[in-house]
Amino acid sequence: MGQAEALTALAAIGDSEFDRDTAVTPRPGEPGVYDAELSAGWTIITAVNGGYLLALIGRALSQALPHPDPVTVSAHYLTPSTAGPALVRTELIKSGRTLSTGQASLYQYDDSGAEVERIRVIARYGDLDSLPADVRTTATAPSLPPYDHCLGREDGPAPIPGSSEITERLDLRLDPATAGWAIGAPSGKGEMRAWFGLADGRDADPISLLLAVDALPPTAFEMGLLGWAPTVELTTHIRCRPAPGPLRISITTRNLAGGFLEEDAEVWDSADRLVAQSRQLAAAPRT
Amino acid sequence: MGQAEALTALAAIGDSEFDRDTAVTPRPGEPGVYDAELSAGWTIITAVNGGYLLALIGRALSQALPHPDPVTVSAHYLTPSTAGPALVRTELIKSGRTLSTGQASLYQYDDSGAEVERIRVIARYGDLDSLPADVRTTATAPSLPPYDHCLGREDGPAPIPGSSEITERLDLRLDPATAGWAIGAPSGKGEMRAWFGLADGRDADPISLLLAVDALPPTAFEMGLLGWAPTVELTTHIRCRPAPGPLRISITTRNLAGGFLEEDAEVWDSADRLVAQSRQLAAAPRT
Numbered sequence: 001m002g003q004a005e006a007l008t009a010l011a012a013i014g015d016s017e018f019d020r021d022t023a024v025t026p027r028p029g030e031p032g033v034y035d036a037e038l039s040a041g042w043t044i045i046t047a048v049n050g051g052y053l054l055a056l057i058g059r060a061l062s063q064a065l066p067h068p069d070p071v072t073v074s075a076h077y078l079t080p081s082t083a084g085p086a087l088v089r090t091e092l093i094k095s096g097r098t099l100s101t102g103q104a105s106l107y108q109y110d111d112s113g114a115e116v117e118r119i120r121v122i123a124r125y126g127d128l129d130s131l132p133a134d135v136r137t138t139a140t141a142p143s144l145p146p147y148d149h150c151l152g153r154e155d156g157p158a159p160i161p162g163s164s165e166i167t168e169r170l171d172l173r174l175d176p177a178t179a180g181w182a183i184g185a186p187s188g189k190g191e192m193r194a195w196f197g198l199a200d201g202r203d204a205d206p207i208s209l210l211l212a213v214d215a216l217p218p219t220a221f222e223m224g225l226l227g228w229a230p231t232v233e234l235t236t237h238i239r240c241r242p243a244p245g246p247l248r249i250s251i252t253t254r255n256l257a258g259g260f261l262e263e264d265a266e267v268w269d270s271a272d273r274l275v276a277q278s279r280q281l282a283a284a285p286r287t
Numbered sequence: 288m289g290q291a292e293a294l295t296a297l298a299a300i301g302d303s304e305f306d307r308d309t310a311v312t313p314r315p316g317e318p319g320v321y322d323a324e325l326s327a328g329w330t331i332i333t334a335v336n337g338g339y340l341l342a343l344i345g346r347a348l349s350q351a352l353p354h355p356d357p358v359t360v361s362a363h364y365l366t367p368s369t370a371g372p373a374l375v376r377t378e379l380i381k382s383g384r385t386l387s388t389g390q391a392s393l394y395q396y397d398d399s400g401a402e403v404e405r406i407r408v409i410a411r412y413g414d415l416d417s418l419p420a421d422v423r424t425t426a427t428a429p430s431l432p433p434y435d436h437c438l439g440r441e442d443g444p445a446p447i448p449g450s451s452e453i454t455e456r457l458d459l460r461l462d463p464a465t466a467g468w469a470i471g472a473p474s475g476k477g478e479m480r481a482w483f484g485l486a487d488g489r490d491a492d493p494i495s496l497l498l499a500v501d502a503l504p505p506t507a508f509e510m511g512l513l514g515w516a517p518t519v520e521l522t523t524h525i526r527c528r529p530a531p532g533p534l535r536i537s538i539t540t541r542n543l544a545g546g547f548l549e550e551d552a553e554v555w556d557s558a559d560r561l562v563a564q565s566r567q568l569a570a571a572p573r574t
Contacts, residue, residue: 071519071547071568072363072519072520072568074361074363074409074520074522076359076361076380076388076409076411078380078381078388079381093363093365093404093407094365094366094404098546099519101363101365101407103407117380117381120380120388120390120409122361122363122407122409124363124519124520124568128545131545131546131547132545132546133545134543134544134545134546135542135543135544135545136510136542136543136544137541137542137543137544138476138477138541138542139541139542189425190425223423232358232359232386232411233359233361233411233522233524235361235520235522235566237520237547237549237566237568239542239544239545239547240544240545254424254425254426254561255422255423255424255425255426255526255561255564256421256422256423256424257421257422257423257424257526257527257560257561258415258418258419258420258421258422258526258527259385259418259419259421260358260418260524260526262524262564273544274541274542274544277542277549277566279522279524279564279566281358281359281411281524
């Protein structure tokens with residue numbers, strides 16, 4: 001099964017498909033500017049996944065700022081990205097002892113070569129390993145059937161549309177209770193739960209958590225709304241460095257109103273720690 | 288009681304203490320730049336309340352952008368603000384049909400007159416009255432005793448520290464079940480619930496909701512942590528124009544870890560609509 005296979009061919013953090021596809025290259029002579037190539041491997045139909053884009057921007061900030069790890073990242077999505085050349089312009093806003101603050105924008109080029117802004121981000125970075133160890137929590141991990149009882153790509157009618165490149169790169173196993181939409185029987189509840197890993201077995205790190213928070217099918221699918229729900233704003237808090245092993249992710253929508261819906265994600269690691277929380281405001285699919 | 292008094296002396300939206308104290312003045316010859324005076328009336332000890340500051344920045348963006356109402360506002364708090372002169376620099380990032388996107392920074396002046404950045408914001412603005420009317424929600428309003436059974440300033444031992452100017456400007460009535468901290472008996476739960484209004488009876492509007500999401504005593508108090516919990520990041524989604532009348536607000540902390548805690552706020556109006564959702568990441572009080 002998936003887990004056993006993964007154990008025989010684990011990609012390492014820093015040497016994996018995800019790392020190569022989110023790599024950024026400092027532009028000579030322009031401090032804080034990074035060139036990048038948006039991979040076609042992380043697309044849904046033709047749209048590049050918003051979590052993948054956030055991880056790439058997060059990697060640029062990780063290089064530009066004095067601290068290595070994202071702690072809180074607020075992203076506004078302006079225009080849809082496509083596979084191909086891109087650049088990230090970063091700015092150090094403030095450098096502190098515990099946290100540094102930066103801004104970054106992802107751009108692509110229009111037909112005339114002019115830069116078009118895709119996403120703008122303000123972020124706080126820190127060193128997750130240096131934070132105090134105290135935890136007080138009432139949060140509980142999502143209730144999810146065992147990995148082998150959840151639905152992956154190979155389980156009959158694809159729970160994720162087959163034309164999406166990103167599904168090849170994720171080891172996503174949906175809770176059958178939240179996968180009804182895939183067989184035309186959505187639960188009507190704004191909930192989705194899944195086991196999450198990268199297909200090549202690379203473990204999670206703070207940068208890949210920025211992908212994880214936006215990598216499940218939209219909750220709108222389980223609400224019976226099968227259109228595209230483009231992200232308007234996405235804020236992610238990284239609460240802890242994730243332990244090795246598969247993640248559990250729940251996403252929840254409680255309120256669709258005025259043509260928008262919120263989607264709250266929680267990401268839990270194998271050590272039962274809440275490693276990331278995010279909320280996005282998305283445009284509701286047109287019905 | 289408070290409600291009856293308020294009915295006899297209601298301040299109007301646009302002509303109230305809150306409106307005057309969040310006013311911004313366009314600086315002649317510098318488009319997008321607004322001068323302001325941070326009022327001493329919205330302080331906790333000497334710190335200016337983060338929600339008040341956000342409302343003032345939100346008002347500047349409301350003037351600078353083509354759309355009037357905040358829809359989603361992401362704010363990073365960089366340095367503490369003090370009462371006195373300030374300015375807001377705004378930038379129109381992108382103008383769209385339904386939403387426009389802007390950035391704003393609040394600055395104050397150091398001893399040499401140099402600008403010091405206090406808060407940086409990226410925001411989407413729209414026209415809340417033009418949005419589709421459809422609502423699908425599973426969210427429920429906070430369970431709260433009637434207004435007259437909740438605790439205000441006049442109810443014996445002040446549930447809010449008496450040295451705080453802001454308490455004079457709010458009509459805040461805490462659920463007794465979440466006010467134990469005020470008598471040295473915190474519940475231990477990261478929850479706070481209250482009725483919320485402005486003391487002069489001014490009704491809520493989208494700009495004052497930016498105050499409301501950060502106006503309750505911190506959840507950390509009920510967790511037995513009585514120090515200051517400075518906001519690092521605060522994102523607010525305004526989901527609906529609020530109906531007249533008092534608001535109900537709940538704030539919840541589920542996870543304190545690594546020296547940070549999240550605080551989720553929900554604001555409900557008198558028509559039982561979820562009008563605002565916010566989450567902030569704050570530094571946990573040092574213990």
